[in-house]
Amino acid sequence: MTPKDKAKSIIHSASAAAGSVALSPIPFTDAALLVPIQVGMITSLFKAYDQKMMQGAIRGAVWAVAATSFGRGVVGNAFKFVPGLGTVAGATISATTAVGLTEVIGWAIVNELETGNKVQPGDIFGIIMNAVKKR
Template identity: 40%
Template structure:
């Protein structure tokens, strides 16, 4: 016989899962609207398969850096913590889906809409002002094109057995690492009361520093 307390817990868990799925769908659809039409069409057509691969990929890697990211949330209340984790997870999952999608000649610039949506939401979570025009310029030039491409080689260095991993897995690794690092550096700077767009050099340094930490953490595993 199922106790009422067990049933309530089960119902609450189910409701939380539904809410999280709806939250992701909203995030994903918002990103697709800002994607190039051709790329968005391919991502949509391969969504079920790509999402399954992306979820499995994240399930195998999601626990690696949790402790590292927690230091960025010192003094942050539980609700804000939850929203930060959720937002960055949505972005990272979307980045992985893009990484696994069969897009010919896919470019790091496809990460821009994902990262902009993530950053915009993180700014709102912390009650900071957001300038989308400025953000688009800074994100596209600094994060994705500049840092993103220059870091691809370094990111691949700490992918286990990189020579045997399928192309999709490599793309997903690069996409999620860059996106997750960007998300948590954004959280850290907002939590410290800094504005990324007024402190680009600080942001660049912290971004590179976090990726370096990710490399070292992975090597210890």
């Protein structure tokens, strides 16, 4: 199995997990669980491409993922405060956002790893933020 095949499986598995977590009807409970899923995905992608993640890169990934997850999840979580239909709409928006964001982050990392260059610790934050801005 090629690194890109492994990456595809890693990204889709993480996206499915992120979507499942975001379906929670309780406002803002998903953010604390999305960050470890997405950081775990990034770490697994590095392993698939035989690259090591340094401590600084992990910190950069955590900050970038936390910032983007919180910012993108505010709208869906706000809906969850409205009982009934608002809860369903909020969960749907949050899940869709979590899946899309996880896919974007994963493929942005893969595109960088595919170049064959070593990804430096400070690069992760920029890679994630640039990918999110483009979407």
